[in-house]
Amino acid sequence: MNAPAEPFKALTSYAYFGKPAFTDLLDTLHAGPVMVFGDSGAHSARTLGLALTLDGYAAWCHEHDRRLTLYANLDVIGAPEATWRNQQALQERGLTPIPVFHTGEPWHFLERYLDEGHTYIALGKLLGNPLAELLPWLDTAFRLAQGRAVFHGFGMTTWEVLRRLPFYSVDSSKWLEGERFGVATLYDDRTGSWVRFLLRDKAAVLQHLDLIRSYGMDPRLLANRAIFTARRHEFTAAVAQSYRRAEADLRTRHGLVTLPDSPRNPITRHGTPSTPGLHIYLAGANQTVFTRAVNGVRGQA
Template sequence: MTAPEPFKMLCSYAYFRVKRMDEFLGSLPGGEASMLFGDSGAHSARTLGIHLTLEDYAAWCRRWDDQLTVYSNLDVIGAPEATYRNQKRLEAMGLQPLPVFHTGEPWYWLERYLDEGYTYIALGKLLGNPVKVVTPWLVKAFRLAEGRAVFHGFGMTVWELLKTFPFYSVDSSTWGRGFRWGTIRLFDRGRWVLVRLRDRAAVLRHRDLIRKHGYDPVILAHHDTYDRAAMGGLCAVAYHRAEAWLRARHHPVGVPSGVHNPFRCDPAGVPAGLHLYLADATTHWLLRAATGVHRYDHPPTTRE
């Protein structure tokens, strides 16, 4: 029997710059084993009016190096030369961030990263593009990188694309949004099932699937028994199950060896993908997610 996958989360500097990441990880069940992806959150910083500097981001990555599994470059959307300069400046500071390549940028930049020996590259600006547009773009990216590098897909949760392309890792910031509008997505053998909350008939139809996620259907069925706090855990378990299904579909995806190693150890010792990181701006929803996944992987009683 294989060991359970660690809980995986993406934390943006824009939201977590003043948090003590060691204390936060220590508060999670099985926290020390968690995988933590660090992201600059440059877009969020602009939205929030936060002045983000390369030096401050570098200091954050350096301070929490023991907690961060991996972290990405401070990218500049629409300015690949500036993104490349940031990559080299961070490396000059002793850091090893993931380079970032965006849709709409010249292919020269992805080819340059590949030629320079980067074996784990983040793909950005995937959201907002129609599937029929991003699909041929991904086909070319994966063809260029075949045998040389693996990809992280920022915000990549389009199910048809995840089934098609063997990403090493992706992240989702929408994993826990559905229940806030009265529905929840559960995962069942390769497909997503939408369940209306506080709808006893709908919950009854899907009671067995809810139990397979490790939860009592009663907490979803009625206003009097509804447990909002538990929904974060249930949503996380659904993505945890989807991650396992995708990993089995594409088989383990490993990071090739190369000149630029973003990990503190030999890539051969890093768990094979797919890795699906859950992103959120707050610690309490990530705590609920981690609690749900830990409970699912370590049930108090054996589920059928």
């Protein structure tokens, strides 16, 4: 089964791709239809002890502006006023970043972005919150923005949430679980659910033969370490393709989500029209894995 004719969608960050090598990655991504979300990577930078500056990030956004579909504000988790000031500072530098609003912040900051005419807003600090707390918070955010703005969910691929709420876009690094932890995660569009099993679990491979083959993979690839090592690009491509199938099913479930017009629309800043969502961006920090994924997906589409 081939995926819909959608661009490859990647989320990359300044924290990881602030060096000249980013140009090489963009060249690879732009070899075909692509949407590239530029993020500051502020959360990762704090975790890794990296120092990011507003001036450095602004320069990165300007340098790659024409090849980034959009880019986010340099947000400061736990300091909504500082996040707001960074938004204004980047706008004063001639940039059009997507604002970021975090769980736990006062609602009047979201209202401020809405009143300023922002029709596309990113929601952050979503991970790590119990669903019992996160779902009511998201319900409130969607209610406040109804008819005025759409949302991007940073790191949000919790299936219960995505089936419940019509995000315009989300991103996730979960597609890299196989690379990191030896876990195969494939979307089964026959049942509308995700299937997860450990690589080299031969019983699980036998159980899911039809699903594995539907992604063009030889089942032996997931059962044998040597075959996997030699042909892991096929696995990376299949996992990336899974998110395209999930994206298609969510579009059917919620209908197409359109981005309201606004002078502050971060996608249409150069006259490029925005396309209806849902859009699922694959987040990553490894150029080699991105290259395997984009080449594999384009080969299968």
